[in-house]
Amino acid sequence: MDLALSPAEQAFAADIRRFFSQEYPQDVLALVRDGRKLTRDDHVRSQQALNAKGWLGVGWPAEHGGPGWTPVERYLFEQELELAGAPSIIPMAVIYIGPIICAFGTPEQQGRWLPDILESRAMWAQGYSEPESGSDLASLRMSAVRDGDDYVLNGTKIWTSGAHWADWIFCLVRTEKCERKQDGISMICADMRTPGITVHPIISIDGAHELNRVEFDNVRVPAANMIGEPGKGWHYANVLLAAERVSYAHIGRKRADLAELRRVAATMPGSVAATMADEPLFARRVALAEIRLNAVEMSVLRVLCGDAAPAAVSALKIACTELAQEITELWVELAGRDRAIVADRTRADWRDAAPEAAPFAVPRTASYLFERAQTIYGGATEIQKTIVWRALDRANAGIARS
Incomplete structure (x- = not known):
């Protein structure tokens, strides 16, 4: 593997360093240097500064607002962001569900959700893990039952990062019982303000509140909020998890x-x-x-x-x-x-x-x-x-x- 950077790549890295030293919110960098916990507003200002440069939608196709970077350019950006001491992009919206919506969402879903993600007008949470399921994601029991133009959601998600901040949550739910437990799983998105959704904080051993338990009690969600086809959620989840693990x-x-x-x-x-x-x-x-x-x-x-x-x-x-x-x-x-x-x-x-x-x-x-x-x-x-x-x-x- 040739690790030598081209002149264009060197100039690209230098432009990123200049951005973080001159254009990026310096008070956010100061909070990180001081060891302080950032608020939602701090993260929003950070991400909006990146988006103003067209640098937020990492991994997104250019036609949906992504920067159109090569793998090396993406790597250089992420490295310079971290060397500058800037907070990481909150991954749930930009890195996890954003590319899934780009690849598998309908044009209506893309037009409704992607701009709000890029502008940081909406924060998202990931509803995967469930109580008593451990690491066996395919054993999930949260149900989504079709009722007219809606799905009715019942169940619990746990270890849900940022749910107390989130405006939306994307969930893996069971829409059908199948012999193979990976089948019959779908991916659906819910507005966190929907009646029947309750967020319970989990305070972790370091004293921080980042995790939550989210309960769904007869939550009605439009069927139009389902990503892709019913029963294909396991496939979409694996596409997402590959990106998550590299992140x-x-x-x-x-x-x-x-x-x-x-x-x-x-x-x-x-x-x-x-x-x-x-x-x-x-x-x-x-x-x-x-x-x-x-x-x-x-x-x-x-x-x-x-x-x-x-x-x-x-x-x-x-x-x-x-x-x-x-x-x-x-x-x-x-x-x-x-x-x-x-x-x-x-x-x-x-x-x-x-x-x-x-x-x-x-x-x-x-x-x-x-x-x-x-x-x-x-x-x-x-x-x-x-x-x-x-x-x-x-x-x-x-x-x-x-």
Whole structure:
């Protein structure tokens, strides 16, 4: 693989860096640097600034408002965004359901939903996981029963990120009972203001409210809100999940985190600097993380360029999420006893709760706690390993037959 950037690609990357330093909302960057939690309005202003440049609809066809980037240009954009310290694009609308609507939605659905997504006038949530289903998505029980021009929805979704912010939710629902549990599943969208939808907050171990339980009690949704054909939801979900799993790479953010980790370790006061910055085992773990990051970067580029087997996306998801956890573990080790401090980072004065602690300790420990879920959401590691094993088994069977 030729990793040398062309002059045009170098100029493109330089234009992105200039944008984040001059045109992007600098107060949003300051909030991220300060370790603060962002509000919905902060995310909206961030995404609207990207959309003003035509840079928000990553992965969308140009005819629907996408930037029309090559795989390398998309990769450069995502890397520069993360190196600048900007918040990630909230994925549920732009990265998950947006491309599905582009590919499988009706012209009416595209005209109704896509402009609002690009303008950040509407936030979306993803209704996949259900209580007691674990990682077995195909066992979902939420029902959608046709009644005239509507579907009536009953059931519960859980671990629903951003549902308390969302204006819309796209759900996998069971429209038909079939012998094969992957069949009879459909994808339908619901306005979160619809009577019968109730959002219950879930406060996670890091003290944040990002997750929710969403209950549907005889919720009437127009049949026109169904994406594609009834019973084809499993296919659409797998198209979506492939994009979701690649989105966990965050190469630029991991590279910036490791560089910052080295810098902080070398400047910590007293014995900590001696035991961490120069401690061979700690230095070895940082070096191994950097090596793994370089290997993951090559895999991401292969997937983006279409030069990888389908199971490679599952293998990549495992590598990316485990590496993210490893980096947070290094930060927690560096924090020492300060990692025990918890503070409400939605407050401007959150640092006053821990004035003696290392400035990085509270937000990095919160990240450590949050990242425990990375190897679960978007398809648990065990599920991804099964996908890889089945692909290898099929390949070996093919070799044996030949």
